[in-house]
Amino acid sequence: MFSRNEMLARPRADMPPSSSPAAVGPAHFGASCFTLPPSLLGTVHSYDKGEEIYGDDEPADYVYEVISGAVRTCKLLDDGRRQIGAFHLPGDIFGLETDSRHRMTADAVVDTTVRLVRHKTLEDAALRDVGVANALRALALRDLRHAEEHMLLLGRKTALERVVTFLLEMDRRLAVAGMFELPMCRRDIGDYLGLTLETVSRVISHLHGKGVLGLSNARQIVLRNRQLLSDMAV
Amino acid sequence: MFSRNEMLARPRADMPPSSSPAAVGPAHFGASCFTLPPSLLGTVHSYDKGEEIYGDDEPADYVYEVISGAVRTCKLLDDGRRQIGAFHLPGDIFGLETDSRHRMTADAVVDTTVRLVRHKTLEDAALRDVGVANALRALALRDLRHAEEHMLLLGRKTALERVVTFLLEMDRRLAVAGMFELPMCRRDIGDYLGLTLETVSRVISHLHGKGVLGLSNARQIVLRNRQLLSDMAV
DNA sequence: CGCATGTTTGACCGACGTCAACGATGGTGG
């Protein structure tokens, strides 16, 4: 089971570490790595399903790129309410979100492998190298764009619209051959969409009943009518 | 009665966003640890209450700093539903959110004066100057942090918790002598908090009834028990 | 096999939205 991202070539950058303004593009970590000396390319580490990668308010020692698996970053309230801000899939960078301390927890949705780079190393590079600084800025802006879209979803969309938006997002991010497998459970989806797991389940059942969704099992999904779904997402 | 905003100097600069060499003032453009060079200090422009500053999907020609007044940045759905992502108050930068096109609309909540800088100028500077690049990165990260907090609010907090969180935010950002005047109406607050204006009104009335809030009028507020309110915000 | 984890589905409920009426405020023009 490989995701679309794993199929992408990931050139491992032995390129001039100097300032190359060209590094601003749709900065993939891969892309931003281009501007880093090989010594910054980081080591690999694995986490078991459910394992915490870092906790809220912990020192932000590392920045992470997902190699395989999936990661959720969340905020928690004392009484257990949880808001997942984003799911990070292969190719995504996370842990960059702060200055010196994390402001969210991150944990593995399934068994997950990441590449990690010392936060300080990146930060030092960013202070010297304009290419690195702009690559990091592009990453922050991309996260910001996602968060802004998600605020609209959380603040103003109905349950149906939220779930459809989510399915389209997952389709875009991890569909292979028109089908994808969700790494996360219904509760995670609910905590991402500001719903309960029951509501998520009901909406998916409803869409399945309508025939707009194919389910070979609860996690394995194929969108049968993307146009219709896009209209439903508002 | 005068609001805090009315007490601020409001240079009326009735010139279009073109040339004004005279526009050099206190330089908190880039209120982070990095500061921008004086050459990047832009010209001044004013907008009437309700006037659009830029629209969704328009080319992002300028970046703005609020000098006086208040600005809301929103996303709209076709049927009129609106989500306000942020309010921008004096000292705040906005319009930076994108690469080449805006992804939100921005309009003046009240009569507002801004300083503006050509987006391209900033972008060029960021490609050359590591300090500028990092200043812009810091701004993006600050907006991201706010958006993440706001996702928690929109996804998981109750109406009471949302309104209290909002009041504490406004208190922090614009209280003078322990009191502040809201520049925005109940509908704006609702669209920021993912509630209806009626619910916002009811919650504020409730808090007022409990004595935890002082209201000399609907917009003029004093928090009588910040500790209690902080506890209520969860 | 047995237990833990996850999903579905139903019955019921409550927080918040909707609709509507009324009141307060302030700007404008006669």
Added chain:
DNA sequence: CCACCATCGTTGACGTCGGTCAAACATGCG
């Protein structure tokens, strides 16, 4: 100066979408 009107805020009655609680079913692993 006041009458008028638009905008904004408050409050009540009622409806509903999604949450809560609960039970049954599925899946997979030690």
